[in-house]
Amino acid sequence: MLVYSLDRRASRIFAQEKSNQTLKIPLRFFTEEEALIVAAAAARIFPGDDSSPGAKEAGVVIYIDRQLAGPYGRDRYRYKQGPFNDNAPREFGYQGKATPAETYREGLKGLKGFDKLSTAEQDKKLHQIEDTHLFALLRQNTIEGMFCDPVHGGNVDMVGWQLVGFPGPRMSNFDDMDTHYGEAFRPKPVSLEQITHRKVRPSEDEDLKS
Amino acid sequence: MKTLPRKDVVIVGGGWTGLLMAKELGKRTPLSILVLERGPLRKSVDYAAGMDELDYFIRLHMMQDTSKETFTLRHEENQTAIPVRQLGGFLPGSGTGGTGEHWGAVYPRLMPECFQLYSKTVEKYGAKKLPEDHMMQDWGITYDELESFYTRSEKEVGVSGKAGNIMGKKIEGGNIFEGWRSSEYPMPPKKTPYVSALFETAAQSLGYHTYPNPSAINSVPYTNSEGISRPPCALCGFCERFGCMIGAKSQPTNVLMPIIRNQKSVTIRNGAFVRRIVYEKGHDAAQTQGKARGVTYVDESGEEVFQPADIVFLASWTFGNTHLLLISDIGNRYNPATGNGTLGRNLTHQAFFSLQAFFDKPLNRFMGAGGTGRRVSDFEGDVLDQTNLPFIRGGSIQCTSVGTQPIAGFGVLPRTMKATWGDEWKKASIDYYDRMGIISFSGEQIPHKGNYLDLDPTYRDHLGDPLLRMNMNWRDNEKKMAEYMNKKILEIVHAMSAKEVNPFPGYGDYDAVRYQSTHVQGGTIMAPTPEMGVVNPYQQHWQASNLFILGASTFPNSGAANPTPTLLALTYRTADAIVDQYLKRPGMLG
Numbered sequence: 101m102l103v104y105s106l107d108r109r110a111s112r113i114f115a116q117e118k119s120n121q122t123l124k125i126p127l128r129f130f131t132e133e134e135a136l137i138v139a140a141a142a143a144r145i146f147p148g149d150d151s152s153p154g155a156k157e158a159g160v161v162i163y164i165d166r167q168l169a170g171p172y173g174r175d176r177y178r179y180k181q182g183p184f185n186d187n188a189p190r191e192f193g194y195q196g197k198a199t200p201a202e203t204y205r206e207g208l209k210g211l212k213g214f215d216k217l218s219t220a221e222q223d224k225k226l227h228q229i230e231d232t233h234l235f236a237l238l239r240q241n242t243i244e245g246m247f248c249d250p251v252h253g254g255n256v257d258m259v260g261w262q263l264v265g266f267p268g269p270r271m272s273n274f275d276d277m278d279t280h281y282g283e284a285f286r287p288k289p290v291s292l293e294q295i296t297h298r299k300v301r302p303s304e305d306e307d308l309k310s
Numbered sequence: 311m312k313t314l315p316r317k318d319v320v321i322v323g324g325g326w327t328g329l330l331m332a333k334e335l336g337k338r339t340p341l342s343i344l345v346l347e348r349g350p351l352r353k354s355v356d357y358a359a360g361m362d363e364l365d366y367f368i369r370l371h372m373m374q375d376t377s378k379e380t381f382t383l384r385h386e387e388n389q390t391a392i393p394v395r396q397l398g399g400f401l402p403g404s405g406t407g408g409t410g411e412h413w414g415a416v417y418p419r420l421m422p423e424c425f426q427l428y429s430k431t432v433e434k435y436g437a438k439k440l441p442e443d444h445m446m447q448d449w450g451i452t453y454d455e456l457e458s459f460y461t462r463s464e465k466e467v468g469v470s471g472k473a474g475n476i477m478g479k480k481i482e483g484g485n486i487f488e489g490w491r492s493s494e495y496p497m498p499p500k501k502t503p504y505v506s507a508l509f510e511t512a513a514q515s516l517g518y519h520t521y522p523n524p525s526a527i528n529s530v531p532y533t534n535s536e537g538i539s540r541p542p543c544a545l546c547g548f549c550e551r552f553g554c555m556i557g558a559k560s561q562p563t564n565v566l567m568p569i570i571r572n573q574k575s576v577t578i579r580n581g582a583f584v585r586r587i588v589y590e591k592g593h594d595a596a597q598t599q600g601k602a603r604g605v606t607y608v609d610e611s612g613e614e615v616f617q618p619a620d621i622v623f624l625a626s627w628t629f630g631n632t633h634l635l636l637i638s639d640i641g642n643r644y645n646p647a648t649g650n651g652t653l654g655r656n657l658t659h660q661a662f663f664s665l666q667a668f669f670d671k672p673l674n675r676f677m678g679a680g681g682t683g684r685r686v687s688d689f690e691g692d693v694l695d696q697t698n699l700p701f702i703r704g705g706s707i708q709c710t711s712v713g714t715q716p717i718a719g720f721g722v723l724p725r726t727m728k729a730t731w732g733d734e735w736k737k738a739s740i741d742y743y744d745r746m747g748i749i750s751f752s753g754e755q756i757p758h759k760g761n762y763l764d765l766d767p768t769y770r771d772h773l774g775d776p777l778l779r780m781n782m783n784w785r786d787n788e789k790k791m792a793e794y795m796n797k798k799i800l801e802i803v804h805a806m807s808a809k810e811v812n813p814f815p816g817y818g819d820y821d822a823v824r825y826q827s828t829h830v831q832g833g834t835i836m837a838p839t840p841e842m843g844v845v846n847p848y849q850q851h852w853q854a855s856n857l858f859i860l861g862a863s864t865f866p867n868s869g870a871a872n873p874t875p876t877l878l879a880l881t882y883r884t885a886d887a888i889v890d891q892y893l894k895r896p897g898m899l900g
Binding site: 144145146147149152154172175176177178179180181183185188189190191192193194195223226239243244246247248249251252260261263264265266267269270271272273274276277278280281282283284285292295296298300302303 | 393394546547715733821
């Protein structure tokens with residue numbers, strides 16, 4: 101679960117709640133209010149329950165916050181020259197002018213108080229905005245935050261990878277390719293920093309002063 | 311504008327073809343050679359820190375920067391084109407090694423009759439069988455002429471596979487329908503993923519001839535024809551859209567750069583964005599005696615400079631080659647209304663689609679590498695009798711395990727499942743995650759009068775030059791072919807005992823979002839006469855004997871097979887012609 105202090109710093113209690121470990125994680129893009137809305141929406145898109153973790157346990161909101169503060173948030177690699185044609189058919193991809201950061205900032209204004217609603221009311225609200233670009237981003241970014249390498253802030257303790265049996269950047273499957281036909285082969289996941297034994301600088305940190 | 315010291319050779323683009331040409335000329339001639347690459351310096355040792363799905367697979371870290379330059383798309387003449395703002399349908403790379411760094415490394419040859427598409431089709435089925443508004447023609451080179459260059463490329467690039475036709479002798483277990491080969495592949499096939507083993511058993515039970523997908527990825531330790539040694543593939547699954555962490559996947563940075571680095575006559579300049587080919591039109595009536603004088607480019611500091619050179623190679627991706635000729639105003643632009651002109655025409659994008667099949671047992675899909683698995687060619691090219699079919703040509707069917715990653719792989723469900731988020735969706739997505747196999751079709755797109763490249767009248771790149779405009783749609787031939795092949799694949803999927811399957815819904819309008827393949831061809835096609843193409847069969851510009859074009863932009867039609875083996879074979883052939891003929895007597899080859 102996520103708690104927020106008034107100095108705009110989010111604190112996360114680890115997936116293993118029994119450890120009582122608390123991490124202070126500063127927000128880079130969201131206001132505290134926005135972070136609570138996004139965390140609540142992500143938890144309805146990818147819910148957790150007693151038997152399996154979801155967006156809250158994986159730290160998805162921290163992941164999205166960092167992405168929006170970085171090159172992705174400002175559309176560093178997208179062609180942004182006009183004229184813009186918002187009515188283009190689906191085959192042309194997203195044609196809007198707004199960057200992901202702008203889409204969240206603007207769209208979240210319409211979701212004020214979302215985090216305080218009951219889960220049934222939250223689901224109803226999300227169904228109402230299902231066709232918006234904001235929802236498309238929320239859904240995609242939630243999946244990303246569930247399954248990205250932990251270096252990006254999501255998939256804490258590799259909980260997402262464990263859900264689907266993905267082992268992460270495992271250096272060799274050479275001996276295993278043809279020796280597990282028809283049976284699940286589930287090596288223990290390892291993260292990029294664990295496998296390379298060094299600090300990896302993710303792309304969203306490009307803008308941060310080192 | 312500052313003029314830099316003259317070079318004998320300037321090569322635009324530091325991918326497979328540009329670096330292969332640089333290496334060949336650097337080794338066999340005393341020429342001074344400069345390669346201009348717009349993207350960053352890439353080294354094979356950098357890739358170990360890049361096993362990250364988010365930055366590489368999702369955010370497309372190795373691809374061209376569309377914020378600087380992209381292309382526009384329209385489906386029909388009466389429409390206004392719209393910019394494709396993010397790459398999707400195909401993924402040209404950027405940086406040293408180009409697309410050859412992040413490619414899937416599938417390495418099949420084209421079927422022999424692909425080089426004589428027009429004459430062989432008419433010979434077999436008659437002119438009446440040709441699709442309406444087709445632009446089919448012959449290349450001016452035959453498979454037999456190219457065979458030794460294919461073999462040379464396989465030995466240098468390093469290819470694993472199983473031959474099915476050595477000097478005309480058919481060999482079971484290989485592709486018995488392929489064109490003749492002078493020798494076996496340099497390496498045996500890679501190991502077989504479970505899903506591909508299921509596919510093989512099923513396809514064979516239906517009488518089809520499965521064979522291991524030929525792959526430019528090492529199955530065993532391999533030392534190539536130039537003495538470069540690389541290790542076998544570990545099947546780690548971080549392959550397509552990634553650079554190989556251990557150098558097992560053949561890439562320009564691990565096959566060509568180790569040699570080029572020691573060639574004092576070759577320089578590679580990164581961050582060089584070429585704007586124009588400086589060109590003098592020929593004064594003869596047919597304008598066959600034009601000359602390229604060099605290129606202008608914007609360097610890393612943002613200054614535009616003139617680089618004079620005696621020989622100019624365009625070795626960019628398909629779009630870059632065509633775009634540079636268009637904005638440099640070299641050659642005769644294609645006019646779809648009259649059918650006249652050559653520059654920009656015969657644009658093709660291999661017809662590719664997939665079916666998703668859901669099984670009851672786990673597939674361990676995280677294991678794999680580009681193109682690792684099985685393929686059948688029973689429906690490819692002339693193997694398929696098209697007499698009573700509503701289309702011509704065909705393609706291959708394959709089932710591979712390339713290494714599925716969870717962001718892209720999560721949430722692919724049988725279409726009967728309607729939820730796209732929430733508890734029910736999450737549970738189903740976890741349940742199906744490792745039980746989904748992909749069976750795909752890769753077919754020929756017949757060149758069509760309405761499919762071509764020109765310049766966009768509205769949208770511009772970061773330097774103010776017009777963007778390339780892609781005029782492209784799927785036509786009747788591809789639509790009918792896909793309908794037929796979908797049925798054939800469904801039969802195989804059922805024989806694999808799949809529990810559920812998502813059939814291919816059929817082609818709508820050409821889609822720039824859904825990834826298909828990076829196999830886009832044409833625009834600067836080769837032909838036996840100047841009226842029919844931009845370059846001659848040596849890839850030499852018909853109007854300027856010192857201007858050469860390398861890459862799939864010179865293909866008059868798509869094959870069902872991946873283009874890289876053919877474009878590398880053609881590059882060796884051009885290199886030989888330059889060394890053996892052109893340097894002794896500059897002028898038109900032939």
